[in-house]
Amino acid sequence: MPEMFPEFRQDDAAVVAWQTTFAKQQVCCSLFRMKILLCLSIVLTALLAPAQHLVKQETFDAIATEYSGEVAQENTRRIVEYHRIQGSPMMASVAEQVVLPRLKTAGLEAKIEQFVSDGKTKYGTYTSPMGWDMHGGELWVEGVKTDSVGGAQDFKPIMLCRYADVPMCVSTYSKGGEWSGEPVDVGSGTSDANYQGVDVRGKVALASGYAANVVREAVLKHGAVGVVIYPSAGDRPDHPDMVRYNGIWPHAEELEKTSGGFQISRNQYDMIKSLMRQGAVRVHGKIDATLGPGKLTLVHAYIRGTEHPEREVLITGHLDHPKWSANDNASGSGAMIEAARTLQTLIAAKKLFPPKLTIHFMWVPEYFGTLAYVSNHPEARRCDSAWDDPRNKPDAFSEGKPCIIANINMDMVGEDTVKTNSRFYFTRTPDSVPSFLNALMADVLEQTREANLYAGTGTRNYWLPESIAYAQGSDHDVFLGLGVPATMLGHDPDWTHHTSEDKIDKTDASEFKRVGVFACAAAQYLASSAEKSDWALLASTHGMRITELASRLAYDLQRPTPAPPASDHRMKTNRELLKIETELLELDVSAGKDATNTAPHLLEYNRRHQAQSGGPHRLTLLPLDASAFEGTSAEDRKWLDAQEARFASDSEGLATQLNFGLVSFEAVNLMTGRRSTEEIAEMLSAEYLVDIDQAWVDRLVSILEKQKLVGIKQIAAGN
């Protein structure tokens, strides 16, 4: 296993503290039976006493008083006015005209950074998008004049989409131009099978798949002039007027042949189908846009640390997404501006100590901007221990060098939970990156919940926040791939996600306040405490891990008879992990009484987790884009498809069950060059309670090796 920083958590420290109190009371009661009622009342008082938290209550209260849910919402309101598409000039506009000025007004050190985005430069396995200068677009359905008796009647044209009305009804990265043709329904439209016996040449493909894949099939391969995307039957059928967000993402070499696309609602689709049944119809699309070389625009803001400015707590949020799209993720961006202002204001007013480490805020084009940033900044790396770094200049961390101690990624944080029928969550780190961050976030979340915060103009919605297992889909993935402990803050399920219904009216100033205070308090703690000597956090971290391991064992203990052999195997692994964690908890609790340095046990922890055998190690940044598997042999493709089917994912929002994207991410993140494929298989099975054997990992490694994404490391004994 790789080097690991231990984890921390609070709940169990509270349990230990309470048990100690309880034990004392029991002695008291046995000696003085007549005082039993008094003893009981003491115990009850101990139980009901306000919980101790890692963040000092006065620090928390100062943040909670200063942070404005309304201001975060107001920031969001300004951001949504821009059609914020990655790599496009509109992203630069919102960065320059909204984010940067607000940071500067708040007295923050802030700047803009740009990277090439031209449809061919790659960051990790992702090809940067082309710049897209968008001005307008319309889609009409028209009848066809026929002379034959009984032919289609000419009818008044119907407008299906206009950019000015619903900006996301034009597929992003659509090529400018005008086309019209007979619509041909090709189902999902993403595979050759959809086009067998169907002629779309010179016509318009009507499809339900992802626009990028539909255009590659329908336009590039089969000669359609354009595409119109409709919602699949199972996609939120109870909202038949919603329009979905969808994009074409042409690469530079496809520029000549690519075309444009539109999204229509379910009701509009039903109307077209009914017209098609009545007679010949045509759809007519017109788009005013230019595709060309562009830039990825990022905004940085810093509150510099006083002791270790080179070490940073990194707060990220993606600034991109279509115009009006509010919760995703103008909300995270707006909440971050207010978080930066809040901390800066409190420090300037001497209501908070300046942080010892730097707090770095970074607004990014999702994935592309973050991957470009870490590609160009090798100092964006894990602190305190080496990580098998896939970048060109793997300059391992050592004391005094810049690094990131943790990443808090804010993506969809402002939801009105009643209107969107969603709940707030933060994600824990996967087993490949064990961290104190999980326990810290759990404790600060509890403290935030207890504070019962709301904004004057916000709702009084009851708050049911959750800590959930690692889920993917935003910029925290990139940092986990570099071994940096990272969490995502968001809401799910949110039926408005990636649709025309995700608008400012679905946000809530109270939710902004709760999530903003939560993020600020956690960041302030991370940047202010001596990271290695918080024994309560350390004990809590082990406690949280022990709870997790115990629940995995409980799951397998309920297995059917006869038990599948795989469950025996993974129970063994989880029991071993539980033993180590329990011993470490004991070590920490005893060391915490008098020692101030956790280094000896860190070494022990690392020693126990470090395989010495050599093994596969990754050669590229994570996460992997789907294109990473392009050009694989038919046999490998078949295996990959079978895995996609075996670990089937949800189509919308956060995956609620294990999917191939997640299991392959974790498999590759465990490929540090220090674990055998057998060990990786054992760890995956133990973590996800599935049957993954060495042959499975070997197969994945062999495919990734052929794609030059994974290599094999030999490690000499004793190293």
Ligand SMILES: [Zn+2]
């Ligand atoms: Zn998002």
